[in-house]
Amino acid sequence: MAVKKVVTFGHPALRVPSKNIDNFNDIRELIDDMFDTMYEFDGIGLAANQIGLNKRIFVVDISHTEECDSPMVFINGHIKKGEGSCVDSEGCLSLPEIRINVERYSSITYQYLDHNLKAHTKEFNGFLATVIQHENDHLDGKLITDYATPADLLKYDKALKLMKSSNVK
Numbered sequence: 001m002a003v004k005k006v007v008t009f010g011h012p013a014l015r016v017p018s019k020n021i022d023n024f025n026d027i028r029e030l031i032d033d034m035f036d037t038m039y040e041f042d043g044i045g046l047a048a049n050q051i052g053l054n055k056r057i058f059v060v061d062i063s064h065t066e067e068c069d070s071p072m073v074f075i076n077g078h079i080k081k082g083e084g085s086c087v088d089s090e091g092c093l094s095l096p097e098i099r100i101n102v103e104r105y106s107s108i109t110y111q112y113l114d115h116n117l118k119a120h121t122k123e124f125n126g127f128l129a130t131v132i133q134h135e136n137d138h139l140d141g142k143l144i145t146d147y148a149t150p151a152d153l154l155k156y157d158k159a160l161k162l163m164k165s166s167n168v169k
């Protein structure tokens, strides 16, 4: 169990599409580390590339809501189908202090492996569907800033430039 460093906007790991996991030897430890890291920084979701790993896995815990009562793990997942739309203000551990309105499907069918490597194709709605789409975006190298309006970008210009410069090697 270990808390990992979360990389922020400007770090190249956030822009590289993640590869499917085919070796599950260390998966238990990776899942533990991801939950430890997510809880440490008060997140509700964390994708592996946010801790610099190119692996198609993310963890979610929205058990503070009534929608879902336990933490969830999504491995090698992708969206099979999306329907409807909804807009919500989203934050991200890799973009501290920033909130962007993002339009998402209101309902998705998601195919993935759970923490026991059991395969599922399941429909998700509401807040959980939004969180899954946010994390799935991470795995595809996408960030909430990609949905930003010109006004958002103006508002956060300084913060984004600062993050970017601190991530330049």
Ligand SMILES: [Zn+2]
Binding pocket: 091, 092, 093, 094, 134, 138
């Ligand atoms: Zn995020």
